[in-house]
Amino acid sequence: MNPASLALPELTEAVFALGFVLLLLAPLALAGLALTNTGLGRSRSAAQALLGSLIVAAVAAIVFFVVGAAFTGSAGGASHIFHLAGKPWNWLGAAPWLLGGLSGAPPYGQLAFLFEFLAVAMAAMIPWGSGADRLRLAAGCAIAALLSAVFFPLLAHWVWAGGWLAQLGVNFSLGAGFLDPGGAATVHLLGGFSALVVVWTTGSRKGKFPKEGFSTAMPGHNAVYVLFGCLLALVGWLAWNAAGALLWLHAPLSALPVVVVNTLLSAAGALAATFAVTRIRFGKPDASLCANGWLAGLVASSACAAVVEPLPALFIGIIAGLLTPLLVEVLELAVSIDDPSGAISVHAVGGLWGLFAVGLFAPRPGQLLAQLVGIAALLGLILPLLYLLFWLLNRVVAFRADPDGERIGMDLHELGGGAYPEFVLHRDDSYR
């Protein structure tokens, strides 16, 4: 264990206050995502979906407080380092347990931990949406605990707390090291890969892929929730990206308006592209796919908003918006992946594209290679490890509800009552 060589920057009181206010607004991104995921699921699982989002975020926060924060550490704090080929590889934090000494920590460190609390909650909510209509609450909690105890701390340390990815610039002359100020890798790629593994481990909803014919369409039950969730998410994301730029890039206050404009441009470009694609493809724009496109633009902006200029930000959003509806369709129809919230396309692919685009458009030489090394670590190490540990976890806490529970709906099965008790429920034609 060695103290890292990085020193925490000084924050003026004004910057600290602004960062704190931004982080108080950032939970709106979580609220938006929870509402969108609930709307994209079925009406008979709506209460379980929204309660699940809350409990998953709660478990993630508690486990991160108990275990994860110590492994995450902070830039300039104690950490575990090994040496290979004459270079230090800072791979794990070694902060005090239970956030010991937080109240006496420098302002930068306090805000950093607050940011990480929100980030871990967001990362845990993403796979919950993909398991909608069949993933048990207990399984969601177990997944959240695993993510916040093992995977998120590793990634957050590597990227934000002076870990080996952040030090690629210093140690290997690769640009400014791996850049991810808004959590495209630590939150969205981790969440998106977890969603893929949850879908692989849990399987598809009953009746989704019948023995004969195409997959059964199971549209979301409330487009208003979905679209209003997108608006809420925008507010949270603007604050989130601005706070990330302040904390992880030490951006000056004068740079924040551009970060906000870039976030907005990326989301707007993505929505316009998805709107056009679905209009051309289906004759009418598709509300849920447009929502997914909007979110994909926001996810891509998490990587790039604080790093690129406005025109590239718009371009990055447009590409994210073009990719999303096509991928949702390919994953469902060609690859037989049942992902009700579209998290794999939105968070995994949107995050991957955003991280890659930072390398393409950032002005520093070697930045693209730094971004590719980071992507290689996530794809080559984190994804297989996620599969292994989720596979083991599924042996201990069964992910999937029993068939009867899935038939009557997760609300009745797990909560004993529906989200809309006065509504008339119609026969489900998907159970053939």
Place this chain on the structure above:
Amino acid sequence: MKYAGLLVMPAGFFLSIAALVLFSDPAPRAAFVFCGLAVEALGLGVSVRGHMDERGASRS
């Protein structure tokens, strides 16, 4: 098949790390990192293919 693909993916990661350690020249380093990513993409493709085969066998 899914497991084979997942086992191949870490090899791509270690190839990328080897590129950082072994080469200081940008060109071979970039080539090695791209090769590592290609190996990872291959592993992911095999895993997805394995998932498709499983789904085909257990359609409900």
